[in-house]
Amino acid sequence: MKAGSVRGTLLAAAAAGVLLAPAVGAETLQDAWARAAQQDRGLAAVRSQAEAAQLDASAARAQRWPTVAVGGSYTWFDDAPAFDFSFTGLPLTPPELFGGDDFVMGSATLSVPVFTGGRISSSIAAAEARGRGAGAQLEGAEQDLKLGVAEAYVDVLRARKALAVADSNVRTLEALAGDIGALYERELVPKNELLAVQVALADARQNRLRAANGAEIAQAAYNRRLGEPLDRVADLEEQVPEPRALPSDLAALVQMATERRTELAALGEQAKAYAQLAQVERSRVLPQVSVSGGYNYLENQFLDDEEFALAGVGVQWALFDGGQSRKRAAAMERNRRAAEDQRADAESLIALQVRQAWLGVEEARKRVQVTGDAVEQAEENLRIARERYGAGLGTQTQLLEAETLRVQALTNRDNAVLDASLARLRLARAVGSL
Numbered sequence: 001m002k003a004g005s006v007r008g009t010l011l012a013a014a015a016a017g018v019l020l021a022p023a024v025g026a027e028t029l030q031d032a033w034a035r036a037a038q039q040d041r042g043l044a045a046v047r048s049q050a051e052a053a054q055l056d057a058s059a060a061r062a063q064r065w066p067t068v069a070v071g072g073s074y075t076w077f078d079d080a081p082a083f084d085f086s087f088t089g090l091p092l093t094p095p096e097l098f099g100g101d102d103f104v105m106g107s108a109t110l111s112v113p114v115f116t117g118g119r120i121s122s123s124i125a126a127a128e129a130r131g132r133g134a135g136a137q138l139e140g141a142e143q144d145l146k147l148g149v150a151e152a153y154v155d156v157l158r159a160r161k162a163l164a165v166a167d168s169n170v171r172t173l174e175a176l177a178g179d180i181g182a183l184y185e186r187e188l189v190p191k192n193e194l195l196a197v198q199v200a201l202a203d204a205r206q207n208r209l210r211a212a213n214g215a216e217i218a219q220a221a222y223n224r225r226l227g228e229p230l231d232r233v234a235d236l237e238e239q240v241p242e243p244r245a246l247p248s249d250l251a252a253l254v255q256m257a258t259e260r261r262t263e264l265a266a267l268g269e270q271a272k273a274y275a276q277l278a279q280v281e282r283s284r285v286l287p288q289v290s291v292s293g294g295y296n297y298l299e300n301q302f303l304d305d306e307e308f309a310l311a312g313v314g315v316q317w318a319l320f321d322g323g324q325s326r327k328r329a330a331a332m333e334r335n336r337r338a339a340e341d342q343r344a345d346a347e348s349l350i351a352l353q354v355r356q357a358w359l360g361v362e363e364a365r366k367r368v369q370v371t372g373d374a375v376e377q378a379e380e381n382l383r384i385a386r387e388r389y390g391a392g393l394g395t396q397t398q399l400l401e402a403e404t405l406r407v408q409a410l411t412n413r414d415n416a417v418l419d420a421s422l423a424r425l426r427l428a429r430a431v432g433s434l
Contacts, residue, residue, distance in 0.1 A: 026237040029153050032226055036149045037142065039227025046141040053127075053134035060127035063113070063120045072106035109294040111314075117286030118279055126276035133269030140262035140432075147429045152222040154422050156236055159211070159218040161414040166208035169407045173201040176403070180396065193396040200400050240421035243428035250358050253431050257354045258347060260432030267343035271336050278332035284325040287317040350430070357427040364420035371413040378402075378409035 037043065079101065113120060177197045183189045220230040228234075247253055258264065293311040300306060318325075385402035388394030428434040 026235045028237045029150060029241055032149050032153055032222075033146050035226040035228070036145055040145055040225070041227075043141055043145050046138050050131075050134040050138040053131040057124070057127040057131040060120075060124045063123065066110050066112045068108070068110050070106075070108045072104070074102065074104050076102040103299040104297070105299065106297040107294060108296075109292060111290055111292040113288075113290045114313075115287065115289040117283035117288070119283035119286075119288075122276045122279035122283065126273045126280065129269045129273035129276065133266040133273065136262040136265040136269065140266070143262070143429055143432065143434045146434050147425060149222075149225050150240070150425050151422065152218070152225045153236065154240065154418050155218045156215070156222045156234070157238055157240075158415065158418050159215040160236075161418075162411065163208070163211040163215045165407055165410045165414070166204065166211040168410075169204045169403070170201070170208050172403055173197060173204050176399065177201050189396070196396060197400065200403075240418070240425070242421075243424055244433060246427060246431060246433065250355065253358060253427070254351050254354050256433070257350050257431040261346075261350050262432060263346050264343055264350070267339050267346060271339035271343065274332045274336035274339060278329040278336065281325045281329035281332060285318050285321065287315055290314050354427070354430045357423065357430040360423040361420070361427050364416060364423040367412075367416035368420050371409065371416040374409045375406075375413050378406040382406050 177194070180189060180194050180197050184191060184194045219232075219234065222234065223230050223232050247256065291311070291313050293309070295307070295309050297307050382399075382402040382405075385394055385399045389396065389399045425434060
């Protein structure tokens with residue numbers, strides 16, 4: 001019974017060691033999200049694309065403003081040309097067109113579009129739709145990043161809990177090996193019982209090595225997500241934060257996802273952009289009217305004024321272009337239909353994702369309840385097996401099986417708790433509110 005009491009003390013300490021208390025000042029998931037948002041290159045790329053789309057929209061709106069252009073040139077001749085009056089037969093010596101062998105010319109022109117058949121307004125609407133779509137994609141990328149960081153964060157916690165369970169298993173089997181070894185020295189048990197527990201101990205030590213390696217890999221993957229050195233050791237808060245409250249009804253969740261998922265918004269804006277681009281192509285075969293004014297300077301010796309201004313109205317009408325505009329417009333309409341079909345398909349897929357995430361939350365919640373009870377039962381089973389073995393009523397095989405069941409119960413409980421936290425975050429992402 002003395003050996004049993006020693007084993008009981010070790011088992012209690014091992015069980016307590018699995019439940020690690022959160023450290024003061026530990027890194028939280030919100031901290032991880034903030035670091036990843038600043039360091040993640042993929043998110044930075046999407047953010048730059050969204051900014052580029054906004055700049056494209058600004059450039060499209062600038063088409064309505066007047067266009068001002070200036071130009072100038074300097075020309076030098078080896079021999080400046082002059083008028084030739086030799087055909088008259090008169091002894092005239094005309095002066096050269098320009099004073100000297102060079103001249104300067106300059107101009108300034110202002111042009112304002114008056115009528116473009118809707119080309120400018122449609123191109124502006126298309127660019128603004130693309131800008132809104134890029135903004136929706138950025139929001140979706142931010143939520144995807146948060147979920148990815150959360151998964152890496154939970155993977156670290158899971159690996160560390162697995163290592164803690166492996167450590168407790170090794171300590172328990174070391175105590176059992178010591179106790180059975182003492183009994184074998186007194187010739188109270190056969191050698192095969194000692195060999196069996198020693199084999200189990202060797203296997204437990206191997207599992208601990210694997211768990212330690214898994215914890216290192218999980219930590220490195222988590223650090224990469226945050227843009228930190230791979231070998232950084234992070235002290236993580238074990239409490240995974242709850243997402244904002246969500247409806248419990250599945251139909252309400254699907255409706256929320258339809259309204260909030262940025263993928264649907266992005267595809268909808270893409271369809272609008274293609275519709276406007278089709279209008280742009282149709283407008284190219286309509287008259288394009290603009291007014292212009294300008295100032296010109298020409299250095300010469302014959303005109304009565306070297307400086308003169310001008311104003312005019314310009315009309316350009318492509319009466320025939322071989323069907324280019326019509327076919328490009330038809331191509332844009334096909335792209336619009338494709339975007340609408342993609343949106344409909346994505347809406348169906350999102351409904352499936354919400355259902356899967358909702359069922360995952362329900363499953364994880366029930367697993368937490370079941371595995372919590374199983375841990376208590378496994379520990380009680382081990383206590384009974386220990387007492388029976390100490391009294392000579394049980395076998396060493398029953399004792400090892402009880403320890404195996406305890407380790408499995410602890411592992412299942414830790415996984416269920418972490419899966420429950422992750423399932424809630426996945427549901428929040430599925431409805432677009434992470």
